[in-house]
Amino acid sequence: MTVRRVAVTGLSLIDPQGESTEAYFARLLAGQSAITLHTTDDPPNGLRVPAVRCTGFDPLARLDKPSLATMDRYTQLGVAAAFEAWDQAGLPREPGQDLPEAGVAWGSALGGTLAYEQGYRALWFEGQSRLSPLSVVQGMNNAASAQIGIHLGLGNASLTYTVACASAATAIGEAFERIRHGQAKIMVAGGSDAPLAFAVIRAWEAMRVLAPGDADTAPMACRPFHAGRRGLVLAEAAAALILEDWAHAEARGAPILAELVGYGVSTDHSHLVRPDAAGQVRALRAALDQGGLRAADIGYVNAHGTATREGDPTEIAALRQVFGAHAETLPVSATKSMHGHGMGATGAVEAVITVLALQQDALPPTAHLTEIDPACAGVLHLTTALRGSGVRAALSNAFAFGGSNAVLAFKAVHPV
Structure with missing residues (x-):
């Protein structure tokens, strides 16, 4: 097929x-x-x-x-x-x-x-x-x-x-x-x-x-x-x-804004409300694999980042496991700091933001991040917008109660 x-x-x-x-x-x-x-x-x-x-x-x-x-x-x-x-x-x-x-x-x-x-x-x-x-x-x-x-x-x-x-x-x-x-x-x-x-x-x-x-x-x-x-x-x-x-x-001569290349989905199967890094890792890797992407190809992650005590460090732990040494220089932001948590809509909101980030080569920050929790360290947290980085591919994460995880991988249409 x-x-x-x-x-x-x-x-x-x-x-x-x-x-x-x-x-x-x-x-x-x-x-x-x-x-x-x-x-x-x-x-x-x-x-x-x-x-x-x-x-x-x-x-x-x-x-x-x-x-x-x-x-x-x-x-x-x-x-x-x-x-x-x-x-x-x-x-x-x-x-x-x-x-x-x-x-x-x-x-x-x-x-x-x-x-x-x-x-x-x-x-x-x-x-x-x-x-x-x-x-x-x-x-x-x-x-x-x-x-x-x-x-x-x-x-x-x-x-x-x-x-x-x-x-x-x-x-x-x-x-x-x-x-x-x-x-x-x-x-x-x-x-x-x-x-x-x-x-x-x-x-x-x-x-x-x-x-x-x-x-x-x-x-x-x-x-x-x-x-x-x-x-x-x-x-x-x-x-x-x-x-x-x-x-x-x-x-039909349509405008092509970006390419969706990968979709990773997994279930933690461990707890109704407590996230598990192992399940998130499976979804992240599945999105990369389907998209034919290496960890080093990713130039931005729009994190699920809900500002909960357990959710945030679990997501960072999953990113560090998947991206290894690249995680230290991987731009990450949680835009919920500005638009809040739209519940079932939030994955679409952040997917659109990710596409716009690729289109404009401009990465939005995590607002109000003046003191990083040591448990959330290990990635490049964006505290101000990053422009002109030449990002070619990006991920958008969505992690949910019930242990459901979904990750979308997008590529820029005209990489810088």
């Missing part, structure tokens, strides 16, 4: 401030955080936590009111990201179109959490006897992939992956495999989540892994690899990549 090359021909990030993907990336390069203090609307039991909310997102700019009524916020974010990436790829978006060679693979850890929470409130606190008949289609985990497929006329596979925080990276990897093996010509791949529901925030708080902060310190609340890190920050997020058979993209 002929194995096909896979091009990235479109990408998008939903900017919390409502600006363009390019503006968002520029702020990341400048080390600017989108984290603010979020207050839940549940007095007297309300909670104030650092978080990232897409306050600049206007769903009416992308969809009509009847369509929006069928969508939970995570779906609205996802459809908007898919539309933007699709348009950038120069693909048709016409009413009633039927594209049998194009499909969607989407990741979400939570699905329509806000729709379900609104239903519970309506039943138990507002005294309603019936819920909206749209509750099920708003809340189902495949709502985003279904809506993307319907609105874009995608007749190939419609796939949804729920693998905790590796959901979107897994979706991208599985979409990559479909194109490599000739099962599709185009795949919309990415993820979205809207985790700022009261019950979700309370659940994460109960695990004692949420970073604290007040209005003044909230932007610096997420500090991966820092000696004083105190936990993760929840974030609304959505991002999408258009993956395309290389020959198909060239034939």
